[in-house]
Amino acid sequence: MRFLAIAAIAVIGLSFLGWLTFANSEESASMTIDKTEVKQDTQEAVEETQEAINSAKKETQEAYENVKEEGQEVLDSTEKALKDAKEETKETFNDVKEDFSSEEESDKSSPKVKETSNSNS
Secondary structure (H helix, E strand, O other), rough: HHHHHHHHHHHHHHHHHHHHHEEEEEOOOOEEHHHHHHHHHHHHHHHHHHHHHHHHHHHHHHHHHHHHHHHHHHHHHHHHHHHHHHHHHHHHHHHHHHHHHHHHHHHHHHHOOOOOOOOOO
């Protein structure tokens, strides 16, 4: 039953497309498949599919190029930020080193005071 329903829907669909025509006379009934119409419709479908594929390919290529450019910009920006951070870290390290060195020198040059405690015995 399901097969008959599917077959009927297919026949009706093909008739609406113009691929099948029916003729009925007193002496005979016939069903004709218009091969030229089928061939033309198939060719149009192939061409439209090819155009859609080419369009999708072009859009994908453009999107890839945009992402590639943006990625390179992010990479360049990150490299610059890392270089800047490296320089800042060096400067901070040198400042701390100088401060530490100057504190050591001032400790060496200043007299040391010893604390003594008086104990009551």
